[in-house]
Amino acid sequence: MNYPNGKRSSISLPTGIKKKKQPDFSNRGMTLEEDISATNDYYRTHDIAVIHKKPTPVQIVKVDYPKRSAAVIKEGYFKQASTTDFNGIYKGQYVDFEAKETKNKTSFPLSNIHQHQIDHMKAIHHHGGICFMIMRFTPHDETYFISAKKLFHWWDEQYNGGRKSIPYSFIKRNGYLIPFHYQARVDYIKILDKLFF
Amino acid sequence: MNYPNGKRSSISLPTGIKKKKQPDFSNRGMTLEEDISATNDYYRTHDIAVIHKKPTPVQIVKVDYPKRSAAVIKEGYFKQASTTDFNGIYKGQYVDFEAKETKNKTSFPLSNIHQHQIDHMKAIHHHGGICFMIMRFTPHDETYFISAKKLFHWWDEQYNGGRKSIPYSFIKRNGYLIPFHYQARVDYIKILDKLFF
Numbered sequence A, B: 001m002n003y004p005n006g007k008r009s010s011i012s013l014p015t016g017i018k019k020k021k022q023p024d025f026s027n028r029g030m031t032l033e034e035d036i037s038a039t040n041d042y043y044r045t046h047d048i049a050v051i052h053k054k055p056t057p058v059q060i061v062k063v064d065y066p067k068r069s070a071a072v073i074k075e076g077y078f079k080q081a082s083t084t085d086f087n088g089i090y091k092g093q094y095v096d097f098e099a100k101e102t103k104n105k106t107s108f109p110l111s112n113i114h115q116h117q118i119d120h121m122k123a124i125h126h127h128g129g130i131c132f133m134i135m136r137f138t139p140h141d142e143t144y145f146i147s148a149k150k151l152f153h154w155w156d157e158q159y160n161g162g163r164k165s166i167p168y169s170f171i172k173r174n175g176y177l178i179p180f181h182y183q184a185r186v187d188y189i190k191i192l193d194k195l196f197f
Helices: A032-045 A115-126 A148-160 A168-174 A189-196 B032-045 B115-126 B148-160 B168-174 B189-196
Strands: A049-053 A058-064 A072-078 A086-090 A093-102 A107-109 A130-137 A142-147 A165-167 B049-053 B058-064 B072-078 B086-090 B093-102 B107-109 B130-137 B142-147 B165-167
Touching (some): A032 A049, A032 A086, A032 A093, A049 B115, A058 B058, A086 B086, A086 B093, A093 A107, A093 A115, A115 A148, A115 B049, A130 A148, A130 A168, A142 A148, A142 A168, A165 A168, B032 B049, B032 B086, B093 B115, B107 B168, B115 B130, B130 B168
Parallel strands (some): A093 A130, B093 B130
Antiparallel strands (some): A049 A086, A107 A165, A130 A142, B058 B072, B086 B093, B107 B165, B130 B142
16 A cells, blocks of 8 residues: 555565566555546545546456356456546546556656547547546656647657657656545546646 | 338347347347447447447456467456446536336336446436436337436335336336437437437
8 A cells, every 4th residue: 555655565475476477566555546446436435526447348258157156257358448447527527537657767658558549538538528647657656647638749749750658757847746645546636626627 | 130110130049049048139139238339339430429338347356378368367257337337428518328128018127227326327417417317118119218317216216115117108208219210229319419408
């Protein structure tokens, strides 16, 4: 877990677990996704906003139906998400965002995002939704809000000979540092209030 | 598939398939969910609205990582959805709905819906989103739009000694028959336009 002083506790892996096959928990607290889900729970239980993470898309191939017990998925595959991870409503407005963390110190690699996610965000933006991205630079322990429009710029530029990553310095200047609160761990609504309401 | 005259082709099951374990395709065309997904595709490709079905929530228990191929889910279970199936944006407004079909001729059984879905719909309604339900009575081959508010009334009443189902006659009088179009098969946006825009 994260402590209010910003330090993270280290969780050691059980012995015998192959590190390569496991998410990397070394010297890390909750993932960005977990932090945002906890934040959304807080928003929901305090009647601030209703924002959910969409379930991971799975292609189900084989299901067993054992007698007197629940159906068991015996073969399935992870599918690439066709939209962003989070959406919902805040102050009557449609809100839609993607969240990604990087271990990179100096830039955010655009390979973390997919073309259809950008297409989805562009459609949302076009239809008047509030659309953005939350980026965490784990080496800096900083989490930023960056508007979809600024993201589109870098995304499109990479196909015009531009770079394949967004410099950390750009995010620092043009994004908004998201405050950490003990309950609303990634309190992005603070930023929405500043920008849209 | 559905034909413009409203008749459905019958799809026969391959012999040897245990009917009990399979979805019932007898004398039926596309499911309501498939019809709505096709409708959403049409809305999206024609830049009318951006509305998606959320992936089915799966509790993943065991994953294999074969060499040189994709991760395989070897054990998983279906989880109950904590929200509705569909959400998105139309004309700048947050839209959220659940879709269910029944084989019942005279009423829609409330057991088709879960308490947390109602809780979610109430929260959306409270935050100013457009929230409703799409119900199909397969014996009548009719699909209705019913506002969340009217659904809440029947839902809450069942715990005050009310009935456990909504009469078909009530839906017919208080819901809105959703027109069938060849491309927008369940053209619910026609109803939204009438009621909200």
